Amino acid sequence: MPCGDAPPRFLQTSPEYAMKRLLAAYGVPMFQIARAFRAGEAGARHNPEFSLLEWYRPGFDHHQLMDEVAELVCECLGARPVEKFSYRQLFLQRLALDPFIASAAELEAVARQHLDAGNLSGDRDLWLDLLMSHVLEPGLGQGVLTFIYDYPASQAALARVVAAGDVNVGQRFELYVDGVELANGYCELTDAAEQRQRFTRDNALRRERGQSERPVDEYLLAALEHGLPDCSGVALGIDRLLMLVTGAADIKDVLAFDWRRC
């Protein structure tokens, strides 16, 4: 946001960095419901301004946090069975594809069997994202809570990456309910040097895609250097939870003024 002659500032896309700075300072469990802003994301399940419930649990790994998320969501939607698949299991079972090993061309071939991808082109992650969002996601969490965990390292975002057998996995999870992606969590990356590298890599990727680079958040890096406790954290889409509670098919039905009306 331009503000006089001062350099532009950005609305937060998530409260994550600020909460991690607090975690580094106080080391206690914490939560907040915060507004988050993502330009250009508008549709039946997206509004550029939306609400996240985000919380952190020092001492939890991502599996313990998944259990807590399930408890909360069952409290809101009524009791439901809970199932968990690793990202790799899911792709192997449903598509007979190993998402860690298959080449971009193999992933593309399977994607094109399922949908018309026109002239789409991209790296492995593009095809993984396409398969996940178009082919797998609609069937996930039908009448149950489905957690998918341990993502390819290239999709770890801010999760810790660990070796798991022959591959590295990002200790990240997603919750799907009735085909809707409801929450995203991590066993948090606490290594400042690794975090700096990921920022650098993200910016390289943004340059490649012709997007503007993002200033590196030095406050966050300083907090990580100071020391973030081992912890897991999760962000849950409040508007989408309301959609599930009320049976609304469009996010506009749970917002006072959605993007098209403001």
Next chain:
Amino acid sequence: MANYSTNEFRAGMKVMLDGDPCSILENEFVKPGKGQAFNRVRLRNLKTGRQWERTFKSGETLEGADVVDRAMEYLYNDGEFWYFMESETFEQYQADAAAVGDSNLWIKENEKCDVTLYNGTPLSVTPPNFVELEIVETDPGLKGDTATGGTKPAKLSTGAVVKVPLFISTGEIIRVDTRTGEYQNRASKS
């Protein structure tokens, strides 16, 4: 024509895709939380009528298609082409069999219909939802039989064959729903 980005796609917008004009029916934004954004778009190919879904990267653009709908009057058919006239400008257009398609079963000379023009040439013809046409051939009417609910085929002046109640006879004018090809009711005799 202007280019449109996926986030501007709206139902009813006409765009060029794979060399054919297409109408956008639905545009759905799909994005995994931490991944790349896509738009899953439902389209109708205006040449073939085929409907299908294609996925684009968000932000991709398509060229707009020069497609407009005009109210016109159907004039005549010369055996090869169907001729239409814009009532206000008196400008005439000739449409081939591919553009007229099944609409030839419903259009009557000197009556109105909608003609879709692509680059100034008729691409498709849409008859009014209801038309009144004369029966030229059907089995003799069973007078008074309005109760049994039976039907029989009747051939109309345009060549269309529709099912009509048993009491309807040759020479009568009936009203037909062109979207379903179903008989509606008797119209007054011309």
